[in-house]
Amino acid sequence: MKVPFLDLKIQYNSIREEILEELIQVMENTAFASGPFVKKFEEAFAAYCQCRHAIGVGSGTDALWTALLGLGVGPGDEVITVAHTFIATCEAISFTGAKPVFVDIEDRTCTMDPTLIEAVITPRTKAIIPVHLYGQMADMDPIMEIARKHNLFVIEDAAQAHGAEYKGRRAGSIGDAGCYSFYPGKNLGAYGEAGAVVTNNDELAARIRMFRDHGQRQKYYHSIIGWNSRMDGFQGAVLGVKLKHLPQWTEARRNNAALYNELLAGMPGIELPVEAAERIHVYHIYPIHTANRAAFMEALEKQDIHCGIHYPVPVHLQDAYHSLGYTEGSLPVTERRAAQEVSLPMFAELTPEQLQAVANTIKNYIKM
Ligand SMILES: Cc1ncc(COP(=O)(O)O)c(C=O)c1O
Known part of the structure:
Protein backbone atom coordinates (compact mmCIF):
# COMPACT_ATOMS: atom_id res chain seq x y z
CA MET A 1 0.00 0.00 0.00
CA VAL A 241 -9.96 29.32 6.99
CA LYS A 242 -7.53 26.60 8.03
CA LEU A 243 -7.13 27.79 11.64
CA LYS A 244 -10.76 26.83 12.31
CA HIS A 245 -9.95 23.24 11.34
CA LEU A 246 -6.64 23.05 13.21
CA PRO A 247 -7.97 21.61 16.52
CA GLN A 248 -9.59 18.73 14.64
CA TRP A 249 -6.44 18.10 12.55
CA THR A 250 -4.30 18.17 15.70
CA GLU A 251 -6.57 15.61 17.31
CA ALA A 252 -6.27 13.40 14.23
CA ARG A 253 -2.45 13.65 14.31
CA ARG A 254 -2.45 12.73 18.00
CA ASN A 255 -4.71 9.75 17.32
CA ASN A 256 -2.41 8.63 14.50
CA ALA A 257 0.59 8.91 16.84
CA ALA A 258 -1.27 6.91 19.51
CA LEU A 259 -1.98 4.15 16.98
CA TYR A 260 1.68 4.11 15.83
CA ASN A 261 2.69 3.87 19.52
CA GLU A 262 0.38 0.90 19.99
CA LEU A 263 1.33 -0.92 16.79
CA LEU A 264 5.08 -0.37 17.17
CA ALA A 265 5.33 -0.95 20.93
CA GLY A 266 8.14 -3.29 21.97
CA MET A 267 9.69 -3.67 18.51
CA PRO A 268 13.39 -4.37 19.03
CA GLY A 269 15.81 -1.76 17.69
CA ILE A 270 13.14 0.93 17.28
CA GLU A 271 12.85 3.82 19.71
CA LEU A 272 9.50 5.61 19.69
CA PRO A 273 8.90 9.31 20.42
CA VAL A 274 8.03 10.30 23.99
CA GLU A 275 5.38 12.79 25.05
CA ALA A 276 6.78 14.34 28.23
CA ALA A 277 4.51 14.86 31.26
CA GLU A 278 2.28 17.94 31.20
CA ARG A 279 2.96 18.56 27.50
CA ILE A 280 0.72 18.26 24.47
CA HIS A 281 2.73 17.01 21.50
CA VAL A 282 1.14 17.94 18.16
CA TYR A 283 3.23 15.50 16.09
CA HIS A 284 4.29 17.72 13.23
CA ILE A 285 6.73 14.83 12.82
CA TYR A 286 6.49 11.30 14.21
CA PRO A 287 10.22 10.58 14.75
CA ILE A 288 11.53 7.12 15.49
CA HIS A 289 15.19 6.27 16.04
CA THR A 290 16.99 3.22 14.73
CA ALA A 291 20.65 2.30 14.39
CA ASN A 292 20.68 1.10 10.77
CA ARG A 293 18.69 3.92 9.20
CA ALA A 294 19.65 3.39 5.56
CA ALA A 295 18.54 -0.26 5.49
CA PHE A 296 15.37 0.57 7.42
CA MET A 297 14.38 3.32 5.00
CA GLU A 298 15.23 1.21 1.98
CA ALA A 299 12.96 -1.60 3.24
CA LEU A 300 10.06 0.82 3.68
CA GLU A 301 10.69 2.55 0.36
CA LYS A 302 10.49 -0.85 -1.40
CA GLN A 303 6.95 -1.21 -0.04
CA ASP A 304 6.04 2.31 -1.25
CA ILE A 305 6.19 3.79 2.26
CA HIS A 306 7.87 7.17 2.21
CA CYS A 307 9.77 8.56 5.18
CA GLY A 308 11.88 11.65 5.86
CA ILE A 309 14.90 12.59 7.98
CA HIS A 310 14.78 15.64 10.29
CA TYR A 311 17.63 16.43 10.11
CA PRO A 312 20.53 14.40 8.70
CA VAL A 313 23.29 16.95 9.45
CA PRO A 314 22.98 19.05 12.61
CA VAL A 315 23.61 22.76 12.12
CA HIS A 316 26.97 22.81 13.96
CA LEU A 317 28.37 20.36 11.39
CA GLN A 318 27.01 22.16 8.32
CA ASP A 319 29.62 23.73 6.01
CA ALA A 320 27.82 27.05 6.37
CA TYR A 321 28.66 27.11 10.11
CA HIS A 322 32.17 25.71 9.88
CA SER A 323 33.61 29.03 11.10
CA LEU A 324 31.95 28.62 14.53
CA GLY A 325 34.56 25.96 15.27
CA TYR A 326 32.39 23.03 16.36
CA THR A 327 33.57 19.56 15.37
CA GLU A 328 32.19 16.04 15.47
CA GLY A 329 31.71 15.10 19.10
CA SER A 330 30.88 18.66 20.22
CA LEU A 331 27.19 17.80 20.74
CA PRO A 332 27.03 14.02 21.22
CA VAL A 333 23.28 13.61 21.81
CA THR A 334 22.42 15.82 18.84
CA GLU A 335 24.82 13.90 16.62
CA ARG A 336 23.53 10.49 17.67
CA ARG A 337 19.90 11.53 17.18
CA ALA A 338 20.71 13.06 13.79
CA ALA A 339 22.31 9.80 12.69
CA GLN A 340 19.36 7.64 13.75
CA GLU A 341 16.19 9.66 13.14
CA VAL A 342 13.52 8.52 10.68
CA SER A 343 10.28 10.48 10.27
CA LEU A 344 7.40 8.11 9.55
CA PRO A 345 4.48 9.28 7.40
CA MET A 346 2.42 11.72 9.46
CA PHE A 347 -0.54 13.89 8.54
CA ALA A 348 -4.09 14.22 9.81
CA GLU A 349 -5.74 12.26 7.00
CA LEU A 350 -3.66 9.06 7.27
CA THR A 351 -6.00 6.07 7.51
CA PRO A 352 -5.76 3.26 10.10
CA GLU A 353 -5.03 0.92 7.16
CA GLN A 354 -2.07 3.03 6.12
CA LEU A 355 -0.75 3.16 9.69
CA GLN A 356 -1.15 -0.61 9.91
CA ALA A 357 0.71 -1.04 6.61
CA VAL A 358 3.63 1.02 7.95
CA ALA A 359 3.72 -1.03 11.17
CA ASN A 360 3.52 -4.36 9.30
CA THR A 361 6.36 -3.38 6.98
CA ILE A 362 8.52 -2.41 9.97
CA LYS A 363 7.63 -5.72 11.67
CA ASN A 364 8.67 -7.68 8.57
CA TYR A 365 11.89 -5.70 8.28
CA ILE A 366 12.81 -6.47 11.89
CA LYS A 367 12.14 -10.20 11.40
CA MET A 368 14.51 -10.30 8.38
C1 LIG B 1 12.26 24.65 13.51
C2 LIG B 1 12.08 25.59 12.35
N1 LIG B 1 12.47 26.87 12.48
C3 LIG B 1 12.30 27.76 11.48
C4 LIG B 1 11.73 27.39 10.29
C5 LIG B 1 11.66 28.41 9.18
O1 LIG B 1 10.37 28.63 8.69
P1 LIG B 1 10.13 29.07 7.16
O2 LIG B 1 10.44 27.89 6.30
O3 LIG B 1 8.67 29.43 7.13
O4 LIG B 1 11.00 30.22 6.89
C6 LIG B 1 11.28 26.09 10.12
C7 LIG B 1 10.61 25.67 8.87
O5 LIG B 1 10.97 24.86 8.12
C8 LIG B 1 11.47 25.15 11.16
O6 LIG B 1 11.08 23.88 11.03
Missing part, protein backbone atom coordinates in the same frame (compact mmCIF):
# COMPACT_ATOMS: atom_id res chain seq x y z
CA LYS A 2 1.34 3.42 -0.94
CA VAL A 3 1.84 5.65 2.09
CA PRO A 4 3.18 9.11 1.25
CA PHE A 5 5.18 11.02 3.83
CA LEU A 6 2.72 13.89 3.48
CA ASP A 7 -0.31 14.52 1.25
CA LEU A 8 -1.48 18.12 1.07
CA LYS A 9 -4.07 17.41 -1.64
CA ILE A 10 -6.42 15.41 0.62
CA GLN A 11 -6.65 18.29 3.06
CA TYR A 12 -7.15 20.83 0.28
CA ASN A 13 -9.99 18.75 -1.20
CA SER A 14 -11.71 18.60 2.19
CA ILE A 15 -11.86 22.44 2.49
CA ARG A 16 -11.82 23.39 -1.20
CA GLU A 17 -15.11 25.33 -1.28
CA GLU A 18 -14.33 27.39 1.83
CA ILE A 19 -10.85 28.23 0.57
CA LEU A 20 -11.93 29.22 -2.93
CA GLU A 21 -14.73 31.41 -1.59
CA GLU A 22 -12.29 33.26 0.68
CA LEU A 23 -9.67 33.66 -2.07
CA ILE A 24 -12.30 35.21 -4.33
CA GLN A 25 -13.05 37.68 -1.54
CA VAL A 26 -9.36 38.68 -1.42
CA MET A 27 -9.50 39.43 -5.14
CA GLU A 28 -12.86 41.19 -4.98
CA ASN A 29 -11.40 43.42 -2.26
CA THR A 30 -7.98 43.69 -3.96
CA ALA A 31 -6.54 42.98 -0.50
CA PHE A 32 -3.30 41.49 -1.81
CA ALA A 33 -0.54 42.79 0.47
CA SER A 34 -1.31 42.70 4.21
CA GLY A 35 -4.83 44.14 4.67
CA PRO A 36 -8.04 42.90 6.31
CA PHE A 37 -7.64 39.15 5.71
CA VAL A 38 -4.21 39.19 7.34
CA LYS A 39 -5.50 41.31 10.24
CA LYS A 40 -8.44 38.97 10.86
CA PHE A 41 -6.12 35.98 10.86
CA GLU A 42 -3.64 37.72 13.19
CA GLU A 43 -6.38 38.36 15.74
CA ALA A 44 -7.62 34.78 15.62
CA PHE A 45 -4.11 33.32 15.75
CA ALA A 46 -3.08 35.53 18.71
CA ALA A 47 -6.10 34.25 20.65
CA TYR A 48 -5.31 30.66 19.63
CA CYS A 49 -1.75 31.10 20.98
CA GLN A 50 -2.97 32.73 24.24
CA CYS A 51 -1.13 35.92 23.28
CA ARG A 52 -2.14 39.56 22.90
CA HIS A 53 -0.47 39.97 19.53
CA ALA A 54 0.28 38.03 16.38
CA ILE A 55 2.19 39.81 13.64
CA GLY A 56 2.02 38.15 10.23
CA VAL A 57 5.30 38.16 8.29
CA GLY A 58 6.71 36.61 5.13
CA SER A 59 8.04 33.33 6.60
CA GLY A 60 9.07 31.57 9.80
CA THR A 61 12.64 32.66 9.13
CA ASP A 62 11.49 36.30 8.99
CA ALA A 63 9.52 35.75 12.21
CA LEU A 64 12.70 34.67 14.04
CA TRP A 65 14.80 37.43 12.48
CA THR A 66 12.32 40.24 13.19
CA ALA A 67 11.74 39.02 16.76
CA LEU A 68 15.50 39.05 17.43
CA LEU A 69 15.88 42.51 15.84
CA GLY A 70 12.85 43.78 17.74
CA LEU A 71 14.47 42.72 21.01
CA GLY A 72 17.65 44.56 20.05
CA VAL A 73 19.87 41.55 19.34
CA GLY A 74 22.74 42.53 17.05
CA PRO A 75 26.49 42.43 16.31
CA GLY A 76 28.63 41.35 19.25
CA ASP A 77 25.76 39.47 20.94
CA GLU A 78 25.50 35.74 21.44
CA VAL A 79 22.29 33.72 21.24
CA ILE A 80 22.06 30.26 22.74
CA THR A 81 20.14 27.66 20.75
CA VAL A 82 20.29 24.03 19.59
CA ALA A 83 21.90 22.50 16.53
CA HIS A 84 19.18 19.86 16.22
CA THR A 85 16.86 22.08 14.21
CA PHE A 86 16.20 23.42 10.75
CA ILE A 87 19.01 25.82 9.81
CA ALA A 88 16.65 28.84 9.76
CA THR A 89 16.83 29.10 13.57
CA CYS A 90 20.55 29.85 13.30
CA GLU A 91 20.38 31.86 10.08
CA ALA A 92 18.04 34.30 11.80
CA ILE A 93 20.63 34.77 14.58
CA SER A 94 23.45 35.21 12.06
CA PHE A 95 21.49 37.77 10.02
CA THR A 96 21.21 40.06 13.05
CA GLY A 97 25.01 40.01 13.25
CA ALA A 98 24.93 37.94 16.47
CA LYS A 99 26.65 34.59 16.99
CA PRO A 100 24.80 31.30 17.56
CA VAL A 101 26.04 29.28 20.54
CA PHE A 102 24.85 25.70 20.71
CA VAL A 103 23.84 23.49 23.62
CA ASP A 104 23.01 19.82 23.32
CA ILE A 105 19.50 18.34 23.52
CA GLU A 106 17.75 16.07 26.01
CA ASP A 107 17.93 12.52 24.78
CA ARG A 108 14.28 11.77 25.54
CA THR A 109 12.53 14.72 23.90
CA CYS A 110 15.19 15.93 21.42
CA THR A 111 14.68 19.50 22.69
CA MET A 112 17.12 21.91 24.41
CA ASP A 113 18.71 20.48 27.55
CA PRO A 114 18.21 23.24 30.16
CA THR A 115 20.93 21.83 32.43
CA LEU A 116 23.59 22.79 29.84
CA ILE A 117 22.60 26.43 29.33
CA GLU A 118 24.36 28.15 32.21
CA ALA A 119 27.77 26.76 31.23
CA VAL A 120 27.70 28.66 27.91
CA ILE A 121 26.37 32.00 29.17
CA THR A 122 28.90 34.83 28.76
CA PRO A 123 28.64 38.62 29.26
CA ARG A 124 27.70 38.79 25.54
CA THR A 125 24.73 36.41 25.79
CA LYS A 126 21.52 38.24 24.94
CA ALA A 127 18.87 35.58 24.26
CA ILE A 128 17.96 31.90 24.25
CA ILE A 129 16.02 30.23 21.43
CA PRO A 130 14.57 26.86 22.44
CA VAL A 131 13.12 24.95 19.48
CA HIS A 132 9.85 23.06 19.97
CA LEU A 133 11.05 20.33 17.65
CA TYR A 134 8.72 17.80 15.98
CA GLY A 135 5.67 19.40 17.68
CA GLN A 136 6.71 19.10 21.32
CA MET A 137 7.63 22.08 23.47
CA ALA A 138 11.01 22.31 25.15
CA ASP A 139 11.17 22.22 28.97
CA MET A 140 10.22 25.88 29.39
CA ASP A 141 10.16 26.29 33.21
CA PRO A 142 13.91 25.83 33.81
CA ILE A 143 14.72 27.74 30.59
CA MET A 144 12.67 30.73 31.78
CA GLU A 145 14.20 30.54 35.25
CA ILE A 146 17.74 30.70 33.85
CA ALA A 147 16.75 33.50 31.45
CA ARG A 148 15.29 35.60 34.29
CA LYS A 149 18.31 34.99 36.50
CA HIS A 150 20.72 36.18 33.77
CA ASN A 151 18.47 38.84 32.25
CA LEU A 152 18.16 37.12 28.86
CA PHE A 153 15.35 37.18 26.33
CA VAL A 154 13.64 33.94 25.33
CA ILE A 155 12.34 33.49 21.79
CA GLU A 156 10.47 30.25 21.23
CA ASP A 157 10.95 28.67 17.81
CA ALA A 158 7.43 27.31 17.46
CA ALA A 159 7.67 26.70 13.70
CA GLN A 160 6.69 23.04 14.21
CA ALA A 161 4.43 23.45 17.23
CA HIS A 162 1.04 24.97 16.32
CA GLY A 163 -1.26 24.11 19.22
CA ALA A 164 1.42 22.42 21.34
CA GLU A 165 1.18 23.01 25.09
CA TYR A 166 3.41 23.04 28.16
CA LYS A 167 1.52 22.92 31.48
CA GLY A 168 -1.58 24.30 29.76
CA ARG A 169 0.29 27.12 28.01
CA ARG A 170 0.48 27.32 24.24
CA ALA A 171 3.72 27.46 22.29
CA GLY A 172 4.91 31.04 21.94
CA SER A 173 3.07 32.37 25.01
CA ILE A 174 5.78 31.69 27.62
CA GLY A 175 8.89 33.46 26.26
CA ASP A 176 9.21 37.09 25.17
CA ALA A 177 8.10 36.03 21.69
CA GLY A 178 7.13 32.91 19.76
CA CYS A 179 7.90 32.42 16.09
CA TYR A 180 5.72 30.37 13.77
CA SER A 181 6.19 29.12 10.24
CA PHE A 182 3.22 28.49 7.96
CA TYR A 183 5.26 26.76 5.28
CA PRO A 184 2.76 24.56 3.37
CA GLY A 185 3.76 21.28 5.06
CA LYS A 186 3.43 22.64 8.60
CA ASN A 187 0.49 21.64 10.86
CA LEU A 188 -1.03 25.00 9.92
CA GLY A 189 0.27 25.57 6.41
CA ALA A 190 -0.29 28.45 4.01
CA TYR A 191 -0.50 28.08 0.23
CA GLY A 192 2.88 29.73 -0.14
CA GLU A 193 5.34 31.27 2.31
CA ALA A 194 4.19 32.87 5.56
CA GLY A 195 5.06 33.17 9.24
CA ALA A 196 4.09 35.06 12.40
CA VAL A 197 5.53 36.35 15.66
CA VAL A 198 3.28 36.07 18.71
CA THR A 199 3.95 38.04 21.88
CA ASN A 200 2.40 39.61 24.97
CA ASN A 201 4.87 42.51 24.78
CA ASP A 202 3.03 45.54 23.31
CA GLU A 203 6.20 47.47 22.50
CA LEU A 204 7.84 44.54 20.77
CA ALA A 205 4.68 43.94 18.73
CA ALA A 206 4.63 47.58 17.63
CA ARG A 207 8.31 47.47 16.64
CA ILE A 208 7.89 44.30 14.56
CA ARG A 209 4.74 45.70 12.89
CA MET A 210 6.68 48.78 11.91
CA PHE A 211 9.80 46.87 10.83
CA ARG A 212 7.93 44.43 8.57
CA ASP A 213 6.45 47.37 6.67
CA HIS A 214 9.56 49.45 5.84
CA GLY A 215 9.60 51.08 9.27
CA GLN A 216 6.49 53.11 8.43
CA ARG A 217 4.33 54.59 11.18
CA GLN A 218 2.04 55.87 8.43
CA LYS A 219 2.35 55.61 4.68
CA TYR A 220 5.66 57.15 3.51
CA TYR A 221 6.64 58.33 7.01
CA HIS A 222 9.48 56.04 8.10
CA SER A 223 10.52 56.08 11.74
CA ILE A 224 13.10 53.30 11.51
CA ILE A 225 14.94 51.50 8.73
CA GLY A 226 12.76 48.47 8.16
CA TRP A 227 12.19 45.82 5.56
CA ASN A 228 9.40 44.35 3.46
CA SER A 229 8.26 41.30 5.35
CA ARG A 230 4.49 41.59 5.07
CA MET A 231 2.26 38.54 4.87
CA ASP A 232 0.24 38.58 1.67
CA GLY A 233 -3.54 38.69 1.60
CA PHE A 234 -4.05 35.26 0.03
CA GLN A 235 -2.03 33.63 2.81
CA GLY A 236 -3.99 35.49 5.50
CA ALA A 237 -7.22 34.26 3.93
CA VAL A 238 -6.07 30.63 3.60
CA LEU A 239 -4.70 30.58 7.14
CA GLY A 240 -7.89 32.13 8.52
